[in-house]
Amino acid sequence: MSLVKAKLANLLLRRRLKRRDLNPHALANLEALEGLDPATPINECRFVVLDTETTGMDPEQDRVVSVGAVRLVQGRVRLGEAFSELVNPGRDIPAVAVKVHGITPDKIASARHGAQVFEEFLGFLGRDILVAHYAKFDLHFINRVMRGRYGFPLQNLVLDTVLMCQAVVLASDPYGISRHQKACRLEALAQRFGIAAPERHTALGDALITAMIFQRMLARLEAVGGARLKDLMRVAQLK
Amino acid sequence: MEEFHWQRILEFVRAVAPFDALPPEDLERAVSAMEVAYFPRDTVIIEQGGPSSRFLYFIQSGSARVGLPGAGEGGGELLVDERGEGDTFGGLSLLQGGKAMFRVTAREDLICYLLPGEVFKELCETHPALERHYGASLARNLQAVREHVSCELPAIAGLEGLSLSAAMVRSRVRELMSPKPVTCLPAMPVKAAAHNMTQQQVGSIVVAQPGGHPLGILTDTDFRVRVMLRACSLDEPVAEFMSCPPHTISPDAYAFEALLAMSHHGVHHLVVVQDDRVVGVLSDRDLQAITGGSPVGVVRAIDKVASVGELVRLHPSIDRVVELLLRMGGSAREMLALVTEFNDRVTTKLIALTEEDMEHGGEGRPPVPYGWMALGSEGRREQTLRTDQDNALIFANVPEASSERVKGWFLGFSERVVEGLVRCGFPRCTGGVMASNPDWCQSEADWHQTFVRWVQDPKPVTLRLGSIFFDFREIYAEADYLDTLRLRLKQAMEDNRLFLRYMAANALYNRPPLGFLRQFVVEKGGEHANKLNLKLSGLTPIVDGARVMALELGIDTTNTLERLAAIETQGLLKKELAADLVEAFSFITLLRISRHLEARAEGRTPDNFVDPESLNNFQRKMLRESFKVVNELQSLLEQRYQTRLIT
Numbered sequence: 001m002s003l004v005k006a007k008l009a010n011l012l013l014r015r016r017l018k019r020r021d022l023n024p025h026a027l028a029n030l031e032a033l034e035g036l037d038p039a040t041p042i043n044e045c046r047f048v049v050l051d052t053e054t055t056g057m058d059p060e061q062d063r064v065v066s067v068g069a070v071r072l073v074q075g076r077v078r079l080g081e082a083f084s085e086l087v088n089p090g091r092d093i094p095a096v097a098v099k100v101h102g103i104t105p106d107k108i109a110s111a112r113h114g115a116q117v118f119e120e121f122l123g124f125l126g127r128d129i130l131v132a133h134y135a136k137f138d139l140h141f142i143n144r145v146m147r148g149r150y151g152f153p154l155q156n157l158v159l160d161t162v163l164m165c166q167a168v169v170l171a172s173d174p175y176g177i178s179r180h181q182k183a184c185r186l187e188a189l190a191q192r193f194g195i196a197a198p199e200r201h202t203a204l205g206d207a208l209i210t211a212m213i214f215q216r217m218l219a220r221l222e223a224v225g226g227a228r229l230k231d232l233m234r235v236a237q238l239k
Numbered sequence: 240m241e242e243f244h245w246q247r248i249l250e251f252v253r254a255v256a257p258f259d260a261l262p263p264e265d266l267e268r269a270v271s272a273m274e275v276a277y278f279p280r281d282t283v284i285i286e287q288g289g290p291s292s293r294f295l296y297f298i299q300s301g302s303a304r305v306g307l308p309g310a311g312e313g314g315g316e317l318l319v320d321e322r323g324e325g326d327t328f329g330g331l332s333l334l335q336g337g338k339a340m341f342r343v344t345a346r347e348d349l350i351c352y353l354l355p356g357e358v359f360k361e362l363c364e365t366h367p368a369l370e371r372h373y374g375a376s377l378a379r380n381l382q383a384v385r386e387h388v389s390c391e392l393p394a395i396a397g398l399e400g401l402s403l404s405a406a407m408v409r410s411r412v413r414e415l416m417s418p419k420p421v422t423c424l425p426a427m428p429v430k431a432a433a434h435n436m437t438q439q440q441v442g443s444i445v446v447a448q449p450g451g452h453p454l455g456i457l458t459d460t461d462f463r464v465r466v467m468l469r470a471c472s473l474d475e476p477v478a479e480f481m482s483c484p485p486h487t488i489s490p491d492a493y494a495f496e497a498l499l500a501m502s503h504h505g506v507h508h509l510v511v512v513q514d515d516r517v518v519g520v521l522s523d524r525d526l527q528a529i530t531g532g533s534p535v536g537v538v539r540a541i542d543k544v545a546s547v548g549e550l551v552r553l554h555p556s557i558d559r560v561v562e563l564l565l566r567m568g569g570s571a572r573e574m575l576a577l578v579t580e581f582n583d584r585v586t587t588k589l590i591a592l593t594e595e596d597m598e599h600g601g602e603g604r605p606p607v608p609y610g611w612m613a614l615g616s617e618g619r620r621e622q623t624l625r626t627d628q629d630n631a632l633i634f635a636n637v638p639e640a641s642s643e644r645v646k647g648w649f650l651g652f653s654e655r656v657v658e659g660l661v662r663c664g665f666p667r668c669t670g671g672v673m674a675s676n677p678d679w680c681q682s683e684a685d686w687h688q689t690f691v692r693w694v695q696d697p698k699p700v701t702l703r704l705g706s707i708f709f710d711f712r713e714i715y716a717e718a719d720y721l722d723t724l725r726l727r728l729k730q731a732m733e734d735n736r737l738f739l740r741y742m743a744a745n746a747l748y749n750r751p752p753l754g755f756l757r758q759f760v761v762e763k764g765g766e767h768a769n770k771l772n773l774k775l776s777g778l779t780p781i782v783d784g785a786r787v788m789a790l791e792l793g794i795d796t797t798n799t800l801e802r803l804a805a806i807e808t809q810g811l812l813k814k815e816l817a818a819d820l821v822e823a824f825s826f827i828t829l830l831r832i833s834r835h836l837e838a839r840a841e842g843r844t845p846d847n848f849v850d851p852e853s854l855n856n857f858q859r860k861m862l863r864e865s866f867k868v869v870n871e872l873q874s875l876l877e878q879r880y881q882t883r884l885i886t
Contacts, residue, residue: 076353077275082244195350196300198275199247208275212350215277223279 068204455481
């Protein structure tokens with residue numbers, strides 16, 4: 001979806017919602033696309049890179065147990081602007097999932113519930129462009145809460161680093177051997193770029209890795225002349 | 240929040256010198272302010288002559304080169320330094336402000352943690368160690384540049400505006416000298432010269448030819464002791480009274496070198512000369528300004544001392560000044576030379592005072608000429624702060640009849656000097672290697688015999704003694720005993736080349752702990768009761784190895800770094816290995832000195848042990864590399880001297 005279309009949809013949505021009493025976070029999110037211009041140099045864009053840990057891979061059944069995000073401005077990740085929260089999923093965590101992220105039921109017993117954490121995250125996100133690895137998955141959980149609470153999905157521009165990697169990284173693979181699902185996995189990309197994980201594999205740690213991979217791909221994109229938001233949207237925007 | 244978000248990044252930063260010294264809360268503040276950036280290979284991150292850096296960059300992965308554009312061969316970039324993982328760059332430029340002095344380029348793809356300048360400066364205010372560290376890094380960079388560039392450095396690097404606190408940076412002569420020296424022609428009458436000096440309010444006048452070539456110098460003191468006492472008329476020319484030739488120094492030399500030159504020659508003024516022209520004068524007062532203390536003042540005080548008691552009372556201030564100078568930083572060679580210079584001075588003074596005391600006490604003058612030998616590390620000019628005494632005495636051959644009396648006098652004399660040294664802070668040698676020991680207070684002939692015996696019939700104990708005694712150097716000598724002794728030692732060695740094999744085997748006694756550090760890295764959380772002896776495992780093997788080869792090649796110098804250079808010149812050591820050994824030796828020495836200083840500051844007695852856990856990443860890496868080089872040297876010794884043939 002082009003930015004024009006997105007803005008149009010946003011406008012229609014606002015018309016539709018005009019008379020409803022909205023919570024401040026929801027209201028603010030409605031303005032998420034304001035000020036975005038396809039001609040903006042990428043270096044002037046603000047991004048929030050997100051990673052979530054869940055109870056499993058089934059978007060319908062499973063729930064988020066941990067949210068981590070970092071902000072990336074002027075091509076640099078700001079460690080001081082990080083979001084990291086455990087979420088009480090309101091259901092049990094399968095042993096398989098505990099193995100993956102190490103979040104045991106007793107750790108989240110005192111954690112807040114999804115809706116509260118989510119609202120806070122929405123505040124953190126503001127109007128920034130949301131970036132995630134397999135963004136569809138994360139967006140699904142976000143939108144479930146959004147729709148449930150406010151009646152509309154997240155308005156921010158969303159970029160997917162997997163899409164971007166297929167366009168920017170794997171396209172340059174001369175033999176196409178690596179054009180495979182596995183090559184797009186976070187660990188595979190980190191290894192490809194020689195990025196040593198600076199932190200543990202938590203949602204926040206993975207958000208940082210994702211941000212660093214995103215940083216790499218932005219540099220590649222710019223190296224081939226893609227220096228504006230529209231170039232980035234062409235390769236990474238979630239369809 | 241149960242734990243800091245970025246605990247591992249914090250650990251990473253903590254391992255970077257000098258941030259290891261920061262308390263956790265300051266580290267957390269630093270990390271929270273950081274940004275992560277990526278620079279593709281060949282990106283220029285800081286441009287020389289451009290605005291100063293806005294960040295301090297911590298290299299998480301990749302490497303960067305620090306260079307000086309236009310100063311390399313053919314006008315290319317001169318490589319000043321390379322920075323790798325766990326290193327930082329930009330700190331200097333940040334503190335310095337103004338234009339960036341060096342260009343920093345990503346050598347490979349680079350991931351950095353960026354600490355914003357404001358936060359870094361705040362940290363520097365509460366932690367002077369940070370500022371000192373980056374000051375010293377400037378000195379290192381300048382040194383690297385100076386080694387390659389003979390031309391005018393300031394013009395290239397825009398160094399004119401050097402604004403760091405001078406005590407921190409090792410300032411250079413150019414910045415400290417009086418740039419407009421008062422000069423005169425040799426024919427000028429002393430009266431006119433004195434008038435000029437008074438008018439210009441200076442303490443010295445440089446006598447130069449019309450073209451600027453310096454002929455001599457006339458100082459306030461010279462006026463007092465020469466002109467006033469000797470001049471018949473004040474119309475006599477200055478050339479009659481000046482010190483000539485004057486001691487000179489280049490404007491690009493470090494303050495440190497100037498200090499060494501002054502204390503070595505015992506002068507208070509140096510004429511700064513460039514292209515054979517006088518460009519300035521540097522006085523000891525100019526140097527005092529940068530050290531806060533007064534090194535030259537102390538040197539002068541040592542020279543003026545009239546009794547052993549006074550010298551002993553001076554010892555704390557000597558210590559303080561040496562410590563101060565060591566803290567200013569410098570190359571290992573300079574630091575060792577400096578400590579040795581001070582120690583030599585104290586010893587020489589003590590010898591002179593003791594002679595006087597003996598005479599006044601009715602024991603008479605020395606019955607025959609003699610020489611005082613410095614041995615071991617003192618003999619090699621490699622002392623750090625306080626080290627045990629290692630000395631011996633050699634006196635002229637005397638007839639059998641009077642030999643006992645003469646030796647008796649020298650033993651009494653030596654005991655008093657040794658005791659004086661103890662009171663000045665040099666502990667007695669636990670092995671008894673001191674001139675007060677009858678075995679080590681001998682006539683010239685006896686010394687020759689001793690050395691020849693050691694070489695002809697090597698035994699474990701004499702080999703150990705040889706490793707101390709063969710590094711002898713004269714501190715005070717009335718005749719050329721030591722040159723003759725050295726010659727005799729060479730002859731003995733010619734006669735028994737096998738001796739070198741034994742000496743080499745002895746040099747292989749201390750092995751570097753190659754597995755030590757690797758093990759350490761793997762073994763997290765275990766007990767690290769086993770500390771590392773920096774001296775025995777790192778320095779001694781290099782010192783011993785260099786000695787064996789120097790003895791084989793008949794190299795006279797005893798200083799390890801000089802020995803290595805001479806061995807390389809003679810082709811026994813490959814250039815690369817020699818350079819690596821120098822690097823390893825210097826690094827371990829600097830580490831040792833910094834540990835000693837730390838111990839001092841904390842009121843502990845300095846020792847040579849280091850807990851590997853207390854080292855940062857970079858130091859560990861360097862130490863590991865150093866041990867590898869030592870190992871290489873030892874393999875070479877094993878092969879060359881076929882040490883395995885000794886059963």
